[in-house]
Amino acid sequence: MSDLTRLTAAELASRLATGEVSSVEATRAHLDRIAAVDGDVHAFLHVSDHALDVAADIDRRRAEGEVLGDLAGVPLAIKDVLVTTDMPSTSGSKILEGFLSPYDATVVARARAAGLIPLGKTNMDEFAMGSSTEHSAYGPTHNPWDLTRIPGGSGGGSAAAVAAFEAPLALGSDTGGSIRQPAHVTGTVGMKPTYGAVSRFGAIALASSLDQVGPVSRTVLDSALLHDVIGGHDPHDATSLTDTWPSFAVAAREGARGAGLKGLKVGVIRELPDSGFQAGVSASFRAALALLEAQGAEIVEVSAPHFEYGVAAYYLILPAEASSNLAKFDSVRFGMRVDVPGGTVEDVMAATRDAGFGDEVKRRIILGTYALSAGYYDAYYGSAQKVRTLIQRDFDAAFAQVDVIATPSAPTTAFTLGEKIDDPLQMYLNDVTTIPVNLAGVPGISIPSGLAEEDGLPVGIQFIAPAREDARLYRVGAAAEALLVDSWGGPLLDRAPLLGGNR
Ligand code: GLN
Secondary structure, three states: OOOHHHOOHHHHHHHHHHOOOOHHHHHHHHHHHHHHHHHHHOOEEEEOOOHHHHHHHHHHHHHOOOOOOOOOOOEEEEEOOEOOOOOOOOOOOHHHOOOOOOOOOHHHHHHHHOOOEEEEEEOOOHHHOOOOOOOOOOOOOOEOOEOOEOOOOOOHHHHHHHHOOOOOEEEEEEOOOOOHHHHHHHOOEEEEOOOOOEOOOOEOOOOOOOOEEEEEEOOHHHHHHHHHHHEOOOOOOOOOOOOOOOOHHHHHHHHHOOOOOOOOEEEEEOOOOOOOOOHHHHHHHHHHHHHHHHOOOEEEEEOOOOHHHHHHHHHHHHHHHHHHHHHHOOOOOOOOOOOOOOOOHHHHHHHHHHHHOOHHHHHHHHHHHHHHOOOOOHHHHHHHHHHHHHHHHHHHHHHOOOOEEEEEOOOOOOOEOOOOOOOHHHHHHOOOOOHHHHHHOOOEEEEEEEEOOOOOOEEEEEEEOOOOOHHHHHHHHHHHHHHHHHHHOOOHHHHOOHHHOOO
């Protein structure tokens, strides 16, 4: 194949392993692609100026006979929430403009050690607050399927980079849907692992009890391969699980061969309100379920009565944790400082935070500070924590009956840039099916389920598994993906009218 950017990470890795392709060639192809299309897409905030040197080093080591990891030489895009020593890390905020970290996030260090080639840092809503990337201080990312539409958020840059063939793989973070909802609206795959399965060390914290780092890719196998690299215990993260994990790539390959669907019990949530779901999203969801059923899966209705309160509970818990996490941006230790001649330390702090934070960040800091304040703590934060427990119990009860739960990954396809920016509640409701997964700490994966009839835009189906059953999601996800791709006669993205043509 002449165009290396069209290969999946697994395909590229096997050509690199045989020596048919060099990492320098693969990296150059992706840098060229970025140069050609990122002016329109704006997936990247920073493109590495030494990716080719890193690639050359991998090629040299391979030539010397060194045994390298499965993904060695494969380019990788990195969400700007993850700190890196060799590229600025802003988390989409002005307050961190130009910030260079003294250390790499653990997932970045592991990716480097495995020989992946960091291509650059991807755009995101400021501090990962949003569902559209419109809250980035550096301008929005555009959906490659239709440049007038949002690429999802907060990790819209990572998803758009992968969908636009600017990178075969990307890292994201997911606090309430930021990997899965962008995957849904861009026709890509996004996985939020079990809470604690992947290190959060060096992921600029939004809400520490909800944040998880995970992969974004064009196939389930590619996500599994990247998860194998980044996952596992990290002593630098106090919430990191000490489990020994199976190979997720093996699970995905088993799934792709059709293992695991016969007799699989797939739960659908009775109480999931049908209203609010775009007709084409519901139709695509039902069609995907029918395909699974035809292959021997059993669709079982389960009850999760508290699922629908997830968004309300989340918007107390998240702002509370975020207001505390963001207190460290105090004009002294990190990033920008606005001088106030003759002013006190507090004046400088206030002026810096006023100039450095965008409206959505301020909104959530105010909300969180209020929810945590004396006299309101029990009524707001305390109640939200109780709802969180009820949602966890709903999942426990459901998983006593089924192997996985399926939902549409989000209620609508990609909306138009600007459409919801002035209506925070509508923006928040886009995460109605992803947020409960973070509240329960369980894993969830979004894979493309098709195109919505009314607008021709991608739709995703989300599978949810019990905590620690990430491998089950890769097996089921790959099995469903194989069926769906077969039914379309090829991957959706290969036939997408990307960037107004097939370029
Ligand atoms: N869209 C959600 C929010 O605005 C989720 C963000 C995320 O997962 N980081 O909080």
